Amino acid sequence: MANRLVVIDDDPALRVLLSETMALQGFDVDAFGSGAEAIEKAEWGRTGSALIDWMMPGMSGVEVVDWLAAHHPDVRRIIVTAAADALLVQHPEIVDRAAVLAKTDFSGPRVAEMIEATWPPSTA
Structure with a gap:
């Protein structure tokens, strides 16, 4: 279970980039183009x-x-x-429910570190 990752991004190119990068980090990746699609189809x-x-x-x-x-x-x-800055200004409470990563800081190893650091997840 820990290595199964869901990627949700409406930009097809970014969705592929995120998925392929994380697959190279050893994750089994399922990708979706919208939140509604992921909620309906992902094996949560x-x-x-x-x-x-x-x-x-x-x-x-x-x-x-x-x-x-x-x-x-x-x-x-x-x-x-x-x-990321706008997200944190508009939704400062998000840090209680999710980690936030700027796309400019994205790398497979960085995300793998964040996943490790966010365990156990917040139940807030």
């Missing part, structure tokens, strides 16, 4: 972590984090965003 009972884009049409990354915290609190939650 077998998932250890989720990388979630913040700004997506429809369901935002914050809404996905809230849903995961309520329904699958054991899943580690990391929001990956190009606008």
